[in-house]
Amino acid sequence: MSAVDIAQALYLLLAALGLSLAVSWAGLPVLGGGAFLAVGAYGTALLGPGGAGWPLGLAVLASVLLGAVVGFVVAVGASRLDGPPLALATWALARMVQRLLLAYPGTFGGVDGLTRPAPAHLVTRTFGLDLALTPVVHVGVALALCLLVIGALLRAARGPGGLDLAALREGPEIARMLGIPVARRRRTVLAATGAVIALAGAGHVLLLGLVEPSDVSPLVSLQLFVAVLLGGTARWWGPVVGVAVLTALPPVADALARAVDADVERSRGVLTALLLLAVVVLRGPVGRRLARPGPGPAPAVRPPDPGVAAAGDTVLVRHDVHVRYDGVVALDGAHIELCKGEVHALIGPNGSGKTTLLKELAKDPHAVRTPQQTVVMPRLAADRQVALGARGGGGRRLAVLRHLLATPSSRLDDPRVRAALQATGLTHVTGADPQRLTAGDQRLLQVARAVATGAPALLLDEPAAGMTADERTRLRAVLRHLAARGTGVLLVEHDMRLVGEVADRVTVLHQGRVLACGTPDQVRRDPAVRTAYLGTLAG
Amino acid sequence: MDVGVLLQVVLAGLSTGAVLGLVGLGFSLVAGTSRVLPLAHGDVVVAAVFTGVLVVLGRTPVAQDLGALDSAGFVVVVLLAGAVLSGLIALVVVRPYRDQPLGWVAGAVAAGLLLRAVLGLLLPGQGYAVPDPLHLDALATDGLLHLPGGTTLPVRTLGVLVLGLGVGIAAERLLVRGRFGRSLRAVADDPDAAALCGVDPARVLLLAFVAAGVLAGLAGLLDAPGHAVSVDDGVVLGLEGIAAAVLGGLGSLRGALLGGLALGVAQQAAVHAGGAALQDVVPLAVLVGLLALRPQGVRR
Numbered sequence: 001m002s003a004v005d006i007a008q009a010l011y012l013l014l015a016a017l018g019l020s021l022a023v024s025w026a027g028l029p030v031l032g033g034g035a036f037l038a039v040g041a042y043g044t045a046l047l048g049p050g051g052a053g054w055p056l057g058l059a060v061l062a063s064v065l066l067g068a069v070v071g072f073v074v075a076v077g078a079s080r081l082d083g084p085p086l087a088l089a090t091w092a093l094a095r096m097v098q099r100l101l102l103a104y105p106g107t108f109g110g111v112d113g114l115t116r117p118a119p120a121h122l123v124t125r126t127f128g129l130d131l132a133l134t135p136v137v138h139v140g141v142a143l144a145l146c147l148l149v150i151g152a153l154l155r156a157a158r159g160p161g162g163l164d165l166a167a168l169r170e171g172p173e174i175a176r177m178l179g180i181p182v183a184r185r186r187r188t189v190l191a192a193t194g195a196v197i198a199l200a201g202a203g204h205v206l207l208l209g210l211v212e213p214s215d216v217s218p219l220v221s222l223q224l225f226v227a228v229l230l231g232g233t234a235r236w237w238g239p240v241v242g243v244a245v246l247t248a249l250p251p252v253a254d255a256l257a258r259a260v261d262a263d264v265e266r267s268r269g270v271l272t273a274l275l276l277l278a279v280v281v282l283r284g285p286v287g288r289r290l291a292r293p294g295p296g297p298a299p300a301v302r303p304p305d306p307g308v309a310a311a312g313d314t315v316l317v318r319h320d321v322h323v324r325y326d327g328v329v330a331l332d333g334a335h336i337e338l339c340k341g342e343v344h345a346l347i348g349p350n351g352s353g354k355t356t357l358l359k360e361l362a363k364d365p366h367a368v369r370t371p372q373q374t375v376v377m378p379r380l381a382a383d384r385q386v387a388l389g390a391r392g393g394g395g396r397r398l399a400v401l402r403h404l405l406a407t408p409s410s411r412l413d414d415p416r417v418r419a420a421l422q423a424t425g426l427t428h429v430t431g432a433d434p435q436r437l438t439a440g441d442q443r444l445l446q447v448a449r450a451v452a453t454g455a456p457a458l459l460l461d462e463p464a465a466g467m468t469a470d471e472r473t474r475l476r477a478v479l480r481h482l483a484a485r486g487t488g489v490l491l492v493e494h495d496m497r498l499v500g501e502v503a504d505r506v507t508v509l510h511q512g513r514v515l516a517c518g519t520p521d522q523v524r525r526d527p528a529v530r531t532a533y534l535g536t537l538a539g
Numbered sequence: 540m541d542v543g544v545l546l547q548v549v550l551a552g553l554s555t556g557a558v559l560g561l562v563g564l565g566f567s568l569v570a571g572t573s574r575v576l577p578l579a580h581g582d583v584v585v586a587a588v589f590t591g592v593l594v595v596l597g598r599t600p601v602a603q604d605l606g607a608l609d610s611a612g613f614v615v616v617v618l619l620a621g622a623v624l625s626g627l628i629a630l631v632v633v634r635p636y637r638d639q640p641l642g643w644v645a646g647a648v649a650a651g652l653l654l655r656a657v658l659g660l661l662l663p664g665q666g667y668a669v670p671d672p673l674h675l676d677a678l679a680t681d682g683l684l685h686l687p688g689g690t691t692l693p694v695r696t697l698g699v700l701v702l703g704l705g706v707g708i709a710a711e712r713l714l715v716r717g718r719f720g721r722s723l724r725a726v727a728d729d730p731d732a733a734a735l736c737g738v739d740p741a742r743v744l745l746l747a748f749v750a751a752g753v754l755a756g757l758a759g760l761l762d763a764p765g766h767a768v769s770v771d772d773g774v775v776l777g778l779e780g781i782a783a784a785v786l787g788g789l790g791s792l793r794g795a796l797l798g799g800l801a802l803g804v805a806q807q808a809a810v811h812a813g814g815a816a817l818q819d820v821v822p823l824a825v826l827v828g829l830l831a832l833r834p835q836g837v838r839r
Contacts, residue, residue, distance in 0.1 A: 029644055077831030083640040084576050089830040091578070091648070092778050096823040099775075103816035218774070222648060229645060262660045269656030276649035277632070280642050 003135035004207065009247045010142035011203040016227040016239035017149045018196025023228045024238055025153070026189045027169030029083060032074075032090035034221035035097040036194045039067045040201025041211040042101070045114040060202045067198025071190035079183050082172070094221040101213045113212030116205060138207050145203075149196060150236050152404060159403035163384065163391045165189070169233070170377040177362065177369050178392030178453055219265075223249075223272055229279045233379060245275065313340040315488040316367055316457045323356050323512075330356040332512035338457055338488040343479050345499040345520075346492045348509035349532065354492045357509065358459045361490070367457040368393075370446040372492075374439070374466070382429035382437065382445055383417060386452045390416040393453030420452035423485065424478050440471030444478065457488045464498055476502045500524070508532070543688025548807050550684075554696040556803020557703030559822075561758035562780030563787070563795035564707055565625075565751030568714060571790030572727050572747040575633050575643055579651030581777020583624045583752055585770060586654045588669060588759035589662060590620035600667055610672035618756040624654070625752025629745050637744075651773065658770040666767030673760065675699065699761045704796070706757060711792040714750065723747060727790065775819050779806075782826035788836025798836075 015037060022028045043063030047054045054062070074093065078086050101108045108114065131137065156162055164185050167175035172182045205211045214220075227242025249271055257267040316338040323331040331353045338344050338361075346354050355372060362369035368389075377385055391399075393416070421427050424444050429437060434445065443463050450458050464472055472495070479502050482489055493499050499506060499520060506523040508515040516526045523529055562584060569577045577583075591613045592600050605613060628650050636642030675698030676682040683691045714720050722743050725733035730740040762776070783802050787794020802822055809821045829836075 029641055031644075031648070077827070080834055081830060084644055085830055085834055087640075087644045088576060088578070088781065089827055092781075092823050092826045092830075095774060095778060096820060096827060099819045099823065103820060219652075222652065225645070225648075229641070260660070263663050266656045266659040266663075269652055269659065273649045273653035273656060276645050276652070280632075280636065280645045280649070 003139055005247075007135055007138035007142050007207050008204070009243060010139060010146055011200045011207065012224075012227075012246065013146050013239060013243040014142060014149065014203065015197045015200035016224050016243050017146060017153070018193050018200065019224050020228045020239045021153065021165075021196070022189055022193040023225065024233050024235070025157075025165040025169065026186070027233075028186065028189070029087035030074075030090045030190070030193065031087050031225055032092075032094035032097075032221055033197055033224035034094045034216045034218055035090075036067050036070060036197035037201040037204070037220065038097050038101065038216035039063060039070050039194070040198030041205045041216060042108060042114065042201075043067075043198065044202040044205045045116045045211055046107070048116065050116045051114075056206075060199070060206075063202050064195050064198045067201075068191040068195035070198075071192070071194025072187050074194070075183075075187040075190040079186070091218070091221075094218045098213055098217055101216075108213075111213060113210060113215070114205075115210050117209050133206065135207070138203070142203060145199065153236050155404055156400060159400065160391055161400035161403060163388050164400065166377075166380045166384065167388055167391075170380050171375050174371065174375050174377065174449070175388065175392065177371065178389050178449060179365075179368065179455075180388070180392040214265075219269065219272065222276065226272060226276050226279055229276075249275070314338070315340050316361060316364055316490070318361060321357065321360050323353075323360060329512055331360070334509060334512060334514050336361070336490075336507055336514070338490050340456065340488055341483050341486050342504040343483045343489045343491060343502050345503035345506045346490060346509065347494070347496070347499060347506060347523075348515070352509040353512040354509055355461055358461055358490070358492060361457075361459055364457070366455055367459055368450040368453045368455040369459040370450050370461055370463065372461040372465070374442050374446065376434050376442060378433075378435050380434065382426070382432045382434050383421065385434065385445060386417045386420050386426075386448045389420065389449035389452030390454070393455060416452050416454060420448045423451055423481055424448040425474055438471070440467040440474070443467060443471075444475065447478065451482065451487075456486075457490065458482065459490045461492045462494065463491065464493060464495055472498055496524075541688045543686045543690035544811075546686045547690050547692055548811050549804060550686075550692055550700070551696055552804030552807035553800055554700040554703075554803070555806060556783075556800035557700050557707065558758050558762045558799070559779050559783045559803055560707050560796040560799025561703055561754050561761070562776060563783030563799045564710060564792050565754040565758075566777075566780050567784040567787070567790055567792055567795040568723075568751050568754075569747050570784065571792075572723050573633070573637065573744045575637060575744075576647070576781075577625070577628065577633075577748070577751065578644065578647040578777070579628055579654065579773075580625075580751065580755060581775070581780060582651040582654040582773035583621055583628070584755040584759045584762075584776055584780075585768065585773035586624055586658060587617050587621035587752070587756040588763045588768065589658050589667075589770060590624075591617035591672075591760075592667065592669060593661065596670075598661060600669075603670060605670050605672055610674070613670070613672040614760060617760055618753050621752040621754075621756025621759070622749045623752070625748045625755060626745060629748035633748070634741065634744065651777070655770055655773065662770055666769045669763040669768055671695065671764035673698070673702070675702075675764075693765070695765065699765075703758070703761050704800075706754075707796045707799075710750075710754060711796060714792060719746070775823075778826060779822040782822045782829065785826060785829050785834070785836060791836070794836060 015033060019030060019033045022030045040063045043066050044059050045051055047062055048056050048059030074090065078089055081089060102110060164180065167180050168182060168185055168189065176182050204215065223246055227239055227246050230238055230242035230245065250268065253268040253271050254264055257264045314337055319335045321331045321334045334353060334357055336357065346357065348354050358369055361367050424447050426441065426444055426448050429441060429445065434442065437445065443466065447460060447463055464475055467475060476498065479489055503520055506520050507517045508523055508529050510532045515532055516523050516529050562580065566577060566580050569575060594616045595609055595613045628647065632646030632650050633643050636646055675695035678698050679694040682694055684694045684697055685691055714723060722738045725736065725738050726740045726743045734740055779802065783799035784795045786798030786802060802825060806818060806821050809817045
């Protein structure tokens with residue numbers, strides 16, 4: 001391999017690393033890597049020496065910024081798209097860029113592309129620097145850039161940035177509930193991806209002195225995607241292995257093409273397709289080999305602390321709430337008040353509007369809701385999920401950047417996480433694979449995520465669902481403990497025994513209106529409630 | 540613009556649109572039934588046509604008029620190839636990964652790439668003239684449709700429009716009503732509940748892919764004879780079909796047909812105004828714009 005080949009492979013690796021940030025770290029299926037490469041390569045060729053005549057460094061910088069802008073715009077455009085439609089949109093984008101390059105040969109040079117004899121020297125008068133751009137220098141620069149990106153990924157993964165990426169990847173819905181600005185994080189991720197890939201494209205043009213549409217074709221987009229998928233989810237070495245395999249692909253394809261007397265591009269296509277299929281088939285087994293450990297034994301149930309908080313201050317109040325879904329009236333003038341330090345149960349028949357009311361209340365910045373269904377977030381260790389809650393509850397501005405630069409104030413907020421784990425009796429799950437927790441511990445973990453946000457109002461949607469009798473006892477202790485700390489807990493629950501044991505106050509919803517509100521005993525004796533629940537004969 | 544040119548643009552657009560509608564119909568059918576996007580659908584269209592070419596004319600095809608027997612054989616092979624290829628994709632790359640979007644996205648993209656690459660190995664030329672087994676040119680003696688103002692249009696344009704739209708509407712009726720239509724919608728709404736009612740979702744998924752494949756074959760038969768066809772044309776054709784399906788609201792068969800017609804007219808208008816370079820850019824821009832602004836389609 002010549003130095004040019006090595007430098008080319010390293011620039012490809014740089015592009016794959018950039019794409020891996022979006023695909024394997026943030027879980028966004030971006031099939032349009034070639035579009036960003038095109039921005040970097042054609043941008044540098046058109047703006048720099050031989051094109052608009054800008055100084056080389058400025059042209060590269062402008063192309064990289066343009067790559068970031070394109071990534072940002074893609075994220076804004078795809079803000080309503082999740083998963084497959086995003087793949088479709090970016091795939092169409094890669095095709096469209098290719099067609100545009102061919103449609104305007106006057107600007108982009110048609111199939112032959114743009115030729116830019118590479119400058120032999122990079123001279124900057126400001127710094128008095130004179131650097132000969134030999135292939136060996138390219139190898140050094142590309143290697144340094146790759147190591148820089150890998151280092152940044154690894155460092156970010158351990159800090160708040162890693163939590164953000166995990167949130168985007170494992171559960172954008174949950175992340176939103178916990179207060180993490182998912183759309184903004186996606187824009188940042190895609191802008192970074194665009195910038196890094198554009199930088200790789202600029203390097204490619206400077207190295208070879210030439211860019212052709214086939215260098216940034218949809219096939220290249222797919223090859224980058226394969227390279228990134230090969231390593232599975234969120235592993236820095238994935239792109240490295242992937243690019244190593246891709247680099248070995250052309251010689252094999254050429255040999256194959258010679259052997260069967262066929263077109264080289266076609267045999268590369270066949271091999272890429274087979275590789276992609278193989279990666280899809282092998283993902284499962286590789287992932288299983290790298291599984292996490294299970295939880296340790298559960299700690300003893302702590303007795304509830306004696307109530308110390310001053311009850312009475314209202315944390316959340318809504319009057320006259322109306323919500324309709326396509327003509328179905330879900331809430332018809334409901335009202336509710338949640339106080340500091342109280343456990344307030346929200347009960348009512350199915351379809352009475354409990355969850356809708358919870359969702360309405362969750363719009364309040366002081367409140368955090370847990371979902372009715374258990375959302376496991378399988379790849380995020382239990383305590384990291386709680387840290388995600390802490391991150392959603394508010395952190396420093398530019399926390400990711402501070403952490404990357406290792407400023408003194410950049411450590412993860414551990415006290416909040418530990419406190420939330422203790423408050424929910426989950427200290428034994430630290431580092432555990434969430435899929436291997438009991439159903440009850442998974443429900444409690446959802447509560448712990450919400451507790452870690454530090455929100456003064458917790459809205460829990462049927463936290464006891466699927467719990468055994470023992471686990472219900474633990475949940476009762478946890479809820480009383482939270483109230484004793486001064487948190488207002490609003491709880492949707494069907495188990496009237498649990499409600500009677502744990503709630504200070506009960507609100508009964510019926511057909512979108514409040515039927516009754518009072519202590520559990522008052523509510524139980526209320527004739528209207530008895531009618532709604534048991535029918536007129538029994539009442 | 541005089542009436543003749545306007546008619547020319549609109550009729551040519553509707554004709555292209557009818558073909559796009561058929562491709563979009565198949566896409567919408569599969570997407571609506573299974574929530575899986577058949578990203579290789581356009582490649583199935585082109586691969587079906589070239590399977591017919593390979594079987595009837597061999598590896599060095601020349602444009603020629605087909606006899607009655609060859610024509611019938613060509614039609615049967617193309618429709619069958621569409622059904623088989625689409626069904627194979629369903630079985631091999633979609634069914635095992637239904638719940639893993641990254642899995643079936645990669646699988647479907649790989650399937651399309653494999654089809655193109657294998658066809659490219661067998662047929663290395665830049666473009667091929669494909670014979671018209673339906674002989675739509677024979678609708679008029681000189682093969683032309685004379686429009687007011689002295690403009691003309693190949694008469695097969697009209698044939699493609701009538702046949703494509705007719706089959707599209709018939710397929711839509713057939714797939715929305717009737718027993719199969721009911722199971723389709725049941726599986727689309729809730730596969731588990733449908734399974735409890737005795738509908739096998741895996742079988743319905745396969746049948747949806749197969750039906751889409753037959754429609755893809757027909758779309759290929761209508762579209763290919765008009766111009767030189769390359770084995771790579773499937774990608775853009777697929778994206779155009781997807782644009783038609785998304786335009787009409789993904790999952791709506793009638794919407795896909797209407798979306799195809801609208802897209803076809805827009806495409807022809809753009810070509811008339813801005814040159815042939817825009818032919819492929821317009822549908823892609825429509826698709827990207829739609830996904831960004833109204834992913835649920837125009838009608839809803």
